[in-house]
Amino acid sequence: MFQSIDDLMARLEEANYFLDRDAATVIYLAWQMKRPLLVEGPAGVGKTELAKTLAQVSQRELIRLQCYEGLDESKALYEWDYQKQLLWIQANMQGNLDWAAAKTAIYGEEFLLARPLLKALLAPKETVLLIDELDKSEEEFESFLLETLSEYQVTIPEYGTVAAVSIPVIIITSNNAREFSEALRRRCFHLYLDFPGPERELSILRRKLPELEERLGREVISFVQLLRKQNLKKSPSIAETLDWAKALVGLKTKSLDRNLVQNTMALLLKYREDYQTITKKLDQLLVSGVG
């Protein structure tokens, strides 16, 4: 699929996703060796976007499993179509159906509802399977994943073991809220994505917002990078920085000033406490950022 690490970087860049070489190396190897990739990092650095972009550039279907508290295998792996099974039994009640035949029939493939994990394994073509925010699910759910992650198969007690038709590229993202079990972590390649440095973030802005002037771009990035170093509840994400820059371009801004920043800062800071903290320090931050 990807010829080399450079090829992977170049193709992601074409799709407007910028990575450093270290991260690209890990992704390339996970891809080549068909190992699950566990991506961690602060919210808003582009973990989910990475999976989406990989699917896009490799022209594979993206199957997404969004994790949340209470997620279980019936929503992630498979479920028996209970209503359909009942219908089948009622429809065949008149005939002389023996128990063994009925059991084989109602636990057949026809009655199996494939959820994202099974869907990814059964897909005829290779897919990208995104298991998003796994840290939000519970500990037990991790155990269900282990078989899929290491063997690329699922065991269904009534049916047997279903092996993958095609091996998907599995990308697991986490916001680091909870620690995963050793067993899960051992099976994955680990990638920690941090916020990009100033130069790389500036090139992202330039690529996505060509009309942004160089000077304003640098001021925006300086300010946002300083914000990320403050003790905030939530640091501004790359997408939020882009939104802010778009708003500034829309307002025909040439250069940042205090009032403008104060009035538009809500696009970057989403907590009242953060907003108040930064308002107090704004003069100091602007001198540094703009200066």
Added chain:
Amino acid sequence: MLEKLVLFTHNLRKAGFSVSLNQVTTAMEALSLVDLDAQTFKVILRAVFAKTHQEIQVFEKVFSLYFGAEPEVKNTVEWASVDEIGLKLRAGGCDGKGVGRSGIGGSQGNFLVSILDEAQATALAKSLVSSLEWDNTCPRPVGAYWEQLKRDLDWHMLKYQVEEKLDLTENERLFILEKMEAFASLVEHYLYQELAAREGQAGVSRILEELNYEQQDFRQLNEAGLEIIEQQVKKLGRKLASRKGYRYAPSTQGRIDVKRTLKGAVLRGGVPAKLKRKKRRIERPELLVLCDISNSMSQYTQFLLLLVWTLQTKHKRIRSFVFVDRLAEVTHLLQGREALEGLRFIGIHAPCSATGFTDYGRVFRDFAEGYLQDLHGKMKLLILGDGKNNWRDPQVDAFKAIAGGVGGVFWLNPRPQTTWYENDSVLGLYRPYCKGIYKCSNLAELKRVSSLIV
């Protein structure tokens, strides 16, 4: 290559990593798939062996110790003019008295200027380490050497000046702090190299043991270790707070709710076409936490309170108390505050010490008098303390009454087990009324104990 890699994984294991054989073969396979340079080599091993952000930080140190590579310098604050900062620092350091307006001495100003430059910083770090006096007869902890250097450099004062006093822009301030951090890791790197050269394998083992933060006594953690452990404790708290009750652990869904299933069946001609299930409840323990915050215990208490704080942010049925020789409730001080701010508040606002010497008897008597009526059988009482009562009256009856009022008393003691019942310790008298007494002086023990209790 394989032999080197296997030896490297031995080092990682000593530093607390869990490395399987499968991971070693994965690493070998990965190394054969790409053109290798020094950085790619490290990145591959890091991706295979280090599985969390915290582990990455330790991995970097073990890697540079084993392969001799200098630590990676990250420049996240850019576009700061080094010349301009240099001028400011030198100006802050010269007023004819050797101390500038900011309080920074001329030599300190020069020192800061020199660590801004990578080559100069490296040379300085090397010369500092080589100037150390090494005690070969009685090996000191590695951290102690760095602490000594910090004292010589007046490091903490310097940091304070940069953070608070010097007339710098925010960008410049962050730039200097980042350079100071980079310099600290350089010094640490050369310290490790020097120690490994002097003491051989024994020195390397000592370094690796100190890097195994999870097994290290809370009181012996260095700055980096403290930061890592703080993060880990918060994670542990979140994990425990959202854990499902053990009772239905094997089932992923709740039990079938017969009432709701039958109700639904009425709509479908009596056929229970859709099974309704009860939700599995998250077990919310009612905890009472009593922490000794006398001097000898404060470091341990900090971590237990941090765990309590994290649990408290998820649910409210936890009451926390601190004591030395008086009892003070601090539940309200922790609520609605960030962890560290809450802990600082406790230090200032909790009226729990009159003499400075721990008095368990008085504390338990006060607790029994004030809170006995609030206790019930579903509560668990968690006590963190070393049981040393300074030869005062232990008031065993009060403790017995408290223990009878709750579902169980669990005592956490950070001291070595052999000293639990020595000298002025009254733990032996309280022991019959406790459900469990556990040693709890590092993260590994805290993890084990908290998953048993919470």
